[in-house]
Amino acid sequence: MIQENMEAVEHVIESSCGRAGRSRDEVTLIAVSKTKPLALLREAYDAGAREFGENKVQDLLDRIPEMPADVRWHMIGHLQRNKVKYIVGKVAMIHSVDSLRLAEEISHEAVKQGVEVDVLVEVNVAGEESKFGVSATDCTLLVEEIAKLPSVHVQGLMTIAPFTEDAEENRQYFRKLKKLSVDIGSKNIDNVNMAVLSMGMTGDYPVAIEEGATYVRVGTGIFGERQPRQ
Ligand SMILES: *Cc1c(COP(=O)(O)O)cnc(C)c1O
Numbered sequence: 332m333i334q335e336n337m338e339a340v341e342h343v344i345e346s347s348c349g350r351a352g353r354s355r356d357e358v359t360l361i362a363v364s365k366t367k368p369l370a371l372l373r374e375a376y377d378a379g380a381r382e383f384g385e386n387k388v389q390d391l392l393d394r395i396p397e398m399p400a401d402v403r404w405h406m407i408g409h410l411q412r413n414k415v416k417y418i419v420g421k422v423a424m425i426h427s428v429d430s431l432r433l434a435e436e437i438s439h440e441a442v443k444q445g446v447e448v449d450v451l452v453e454v455n456v457a458g459e460e461s462k463f464g465v466s467a468t469d470c471t472l473l474v475e476e477i478a479k480l481p482s483v484h485v486q487g488l489m490t491i492a493p494f495t496e497d498a499e500e501n502r503q504y505f506r507k508l509k510k511l512s513v514d515i516g517s518k519n520i521d522n523v524n525m526a527v528l529s530m531g532m533t534g535d536y537p538v539a540i541e542e543g544a545t546y547v548r549v550g551t552g553i554f555g556e557r558q559p560r561q
Contacts (some may be wrong), residue, residue: 332374332555333371333374333375333378333553333554334374334377334378336552336553336554336555337362337375337378337379337380337553338378339552340360340549340552340553341360343536343537344358344360344536344540344547346537347536347537347540347541348540350541351540351541351542351543353540357545358540358544358545358546358547359382359545359546359547360380360382360547360549361382361383361384361405361407361529361546361547361548361549362375362380362382362383362384362549362550362553362554363383363384363385363386363407363532363548363549363550363553363554364383364384364385364390364394364550364554365385365386365387365390365550365554365557366557366558367554367555367557369394369397369398371554372394372398373398375553375554376398376399376402380553381401381402381403382402382403382405382423382546383398383402383403383404383405384404384405384406384407384426384548384550385404385405385406385407385408386406386407386408386409387408388406388410388411388414388417388418391404391406391417391418391421391422392417392418392421395421403423403424404421404422404423405422405423405424405425405426405546405548406418406422406424406425406426406427407426407427407489407529407548408427409427409463410425410427410428410433412432412433412436415433415436415437415440416440419437419440419441419444419446419448420441420444420446420448423449424449424450424451424486424527425437425448425449425450425451426450426451426453426489426529426546427451427453427463427489428450428451428452428453428477428485429452429453429454429455429463429464429465429473430465430473431473431476431477434450434473434476434477434480434483435480437450437480437483438480438481438482438483441481441482441483442481442482446482447482447483447484448482448483448484449484449486450477450483450484450485450486451485451486451487451488451489451527451529452465452470452473452474452477452485452487452488452489453465453488453489453490453491454466454467454470454488454489454490454508454511455467455490456490456492456504456507456508456511457492457493457504459493462491464490464491467507467511470488470511470515471511471514471515471518474515474520474523475520475523477523478520478521478522478523479522484522484523484524485522485523485524486524486525486526486527487512487524487525487526487527487528487529487545488508488511488512488515488525488527488528488529489527489528489529489530489546490504490505490508490529490530491532492504492505492530492531492532492535492539494534495534495535496534498534498535498537498538499538501535501538501539502538502541502542505530505531505535505538505539505541505542505543505544506542508528508530508542509528509542509543512525512528512543513525526545527545527546528543528544528545528546529544529545529546529547529548530542530544530546530547531544531547531548531549532547532548532549532550532551533549533550533551533552536548536549536552
């Protein structure tokens with residue numbers, strides 16, 4: 332089942348890139364496994380997935396040793412400062428940096444371990460009260476502050492768009508994040524890259540790709556519906 336789902340998602344990515352006049356290799360699929368059993372992650376790996384996303388530190392710690400070493404892991408969920416030390420050096424990218432204090436902790440831990448850490452700044456573009464992320468207004472200042480920290484490198488922006496039945500409703504937010512990344516990119520801030528736009532989930536990734544996503548984070552579309560966590 333996983334292989335068929337992966338093929339279907341691949342198909343959608345290709346056609347979305349085609350509609351947007353973008354090359355397929357501009358978009359990277361992150362398989363978001365969350366509560367799913369390890370056996371399904373292995374199936375996704377066998378079907379070609381090499382980028383995996385988790386939203387809990389504990390899931391990363393449990394799964395990294397159990398999966399092949401060439402998997403690139405993405406921390407996509409809210410990260411508490413006291414857990415930073417467990418994942419620095421283990422993940423390819425942290426997508427959920429939304430405060431200077433969190434970035435400082437990542438930098439501190441990176442320096443201590445002698446590693447470099449790539450991060451994305453999470454933006455609450457829709458201004459939803461329930462969501463983490465810096466506001467679009469405060470984003471540029473935050474990026475400028477993080478840029479000064481040693482061993483942490485902003486590679487772009489991330490957003491979690493509102494849950495909606497109609498993906499078209501989220502186009503405005505994807506567009507807004509893209510514009511923000513272009514604006515920040517044009518400032519040519521030292522130690523800041525705006526190449527990555529992590530946006531789009533199962534319900535809206537075709538629209539996100541049309542609006543410039545470079546990472547799409549797909550869970551349900553690959554692994555099926557999730558049961559709530561126990
Ligand atoms: C769960 C999750 C996803 C994937 O969600 P689906 O709707 O299942 O594709 C993507 N990004 C984040 C941050 C998530 O928590």
